[in-house]
Amino acid sequence: xxxxxxxxxxxxxxxxxxxxxxxxxxxxxxxxxxxxxxxxxxxxxxxxxxxxxxxxxxxxxxxxxxxxxxxxxxxxxxxxxxxxxxxxxxxxxxxxxxxxxxxxxxxxxxxxxxxxxxxxxxxxxxxxxxxxxxxxxxxxxxxxxxxxxxxxxxxxxxxx
Amino acid sequence: xxxxxxxxxxxxxxxxxxxxxxxxxxxxxxxxxxxxxxxxxxxxxxxxxxxxxxxxxxxxxxxxxxxxxxxxxxxxxxxxxxxxxxxxxxxxxxxxxxxxxxxxxxxxxxxxxxxxxxxxxxxxxxxxxxxxxxxxxxxxxxxxxxxxxxxxxxxxxxxxxxxxxxxxxxxxxxxxxxxxxxxxxxxxxxxxxxxxxxxxxxxxxxxxxxxxxxxxxxxxxxxxxxxxxxxxxxxxxxxxxxxxxxxxxxxxxxxxxxxxxxxxxxxxxxxxxxxxxxxxxxxx
Numbered sequence: 280x281x282x283x284x285x286x287x288x289x290x291x292x293x294x295x296x297x298x299x300x301x302x303x304x305x306x307x308x309x310x311x312x313x314x315x316x317x318x319x320x321x322x323x324x325x326x327x328x329x330x331x332x333x334x335x336x337x338x339x340x341x342x343x344x345x346x347x348x349x350x351x352x353x354x355x356x357x358x359x360x361x362x363x364x365x366x367x368x369x370x371x372x373x374x375x376x377x378x379x380x381x382x383x384x385x386x387x388x389x390x391x392x393x394x395x396x397x398x399x400x401x402x403x404x405x406x407x408x409x410x411x412x413x414x415x416x417x418x419x420x421x422x423x424x425x426x427x428x429x430x431x432x433x434x435x436x437x438x439x
Numbered sequence: 440x441x442x443x444x445x446x447x448x449x450x451x452x453x454x455x456x457x458x459x460x461x462x463x464x465x466x467x468x469x470x471x472x473x474x475x476x477x478x479x480x481x482x483x484x485x486x487x488x489x490x491x492x493x494x495x496x497x498x499x500x501x502x503x504x505x506x507x508x509x510x511x512x513x514x515x516x517x518x519x520x521x522x523x524x525x526x527x528x529x530x531x532x533x534x535x536x537x538x539x540x541x542x543x544x545x546x547x548x549x550x551x552x553x554x555x556x557x558x559x560x561x562x563x564x565x566x567x568x569x570x571x572x573x574x575x576x577x578x579x580x581x582x583x584x585x586x587x588x589x590x591x592x593x594x595x596x597x598x599x600x601x602x603x604x605x606x607x608x609x610x611x612x613x614x615x616x617x618x619x620x621x622x623x624x625x626x627x628x629x630x631x632x633x634x635x636x637x638x639x640x641x642x643x644x645x646x647x648x649x650x651x652x653x654x655x656x657x658x659x660x661x662x663x664x665x666x667x668x669x670x671x672x673x674x675x676x677x678x679x680x681x682x683x684x685x686x687x688x689x690x691x692x693x694x695x696x697x698x699x700x701x702x703x704x705x706x707x708x709x710x711x712x713x714x715x716x717x718x719x720x721x722x723x
Binding site: 287350 | 485524599700708
């Protein structure tokens, strides 16, 4: 189900208008609060839900991760560097929470300075390889990269 | 000019009974408009239903004393300092407009309901200061901060229904100051000159402001504090509007429940600072 806005929570700051990849979050002409102008075009990407500083936007989760009628709410806390999800089933009893890191370093401190990287040589320009590719995906240095060839090991379980 | 009571001179032309009647009429229009607005938007019904939902999801009950404490906090924070605004500029502009409006309305009533001889110079001064504060906060908002300009890329002169409130409010304050200025410099409303024009526009915009509550966002000054109070109650009773808890990342229990946190962020994660909020939303 597409996004919808709790009018009493919205202060019309415009963060959702700014971030929406479909450009469908706009400001209402009467109440000057945000609303979804074209629900059919909403990808339910949760960008606006996470960007809203007042948690005024809600969207029901896809059926592939939350059952029908459940409440899926999210808090993206930039200062803590975490994202917290809460999925509450419609019977009100099953109530699940998840907390995960979204950054391990302060925002904006590790942006690659591409303008300072030396430009490609003529040979690199003529090559089929992409310029400045990370070494783990380059194919011109000893063939296919594997975990073993790079001194890495597989760990059991799911890691992010 | 700032210490002169503009309504004193006006009373020679328009009787104080008419002026007082006008104020009472505007008050009635606001009350009726707010009630109609509440019925039309079903805001009271929404609050009642939301409150029932919140009580059903509550993890603990909030007593009367605690609720009174939350009410005091809401008044001290959200109402008196407009703390709900995420944008600092909007908050400052709102404070100017809000206190300017209160000063302007209260002193207007005081100057009209008190005999002219008893109105102090301070009251007249506060009336002018209130109007000036309204203009500062309002024009700042209108030309620079309004979300239509910042996020929607619209021009400042493009009007929408949402503008009835701010435009009529700004025009009321502006024409009040212009009327006071021209009258102080010798103009008279009875002369049908500039003073009369500014006075007529002042009355027209004030009437628009108070008579269009149903179509404007005037009623936000009543329902916004109620919404802020309800938000505080949901935090106190643990229902949190179904939002996740506000976790303390250094708490060992939280770290045991979510082991990704200590593994990737350490036992005592640092403050990561603002991310997307480093830039104001103005990338239409």
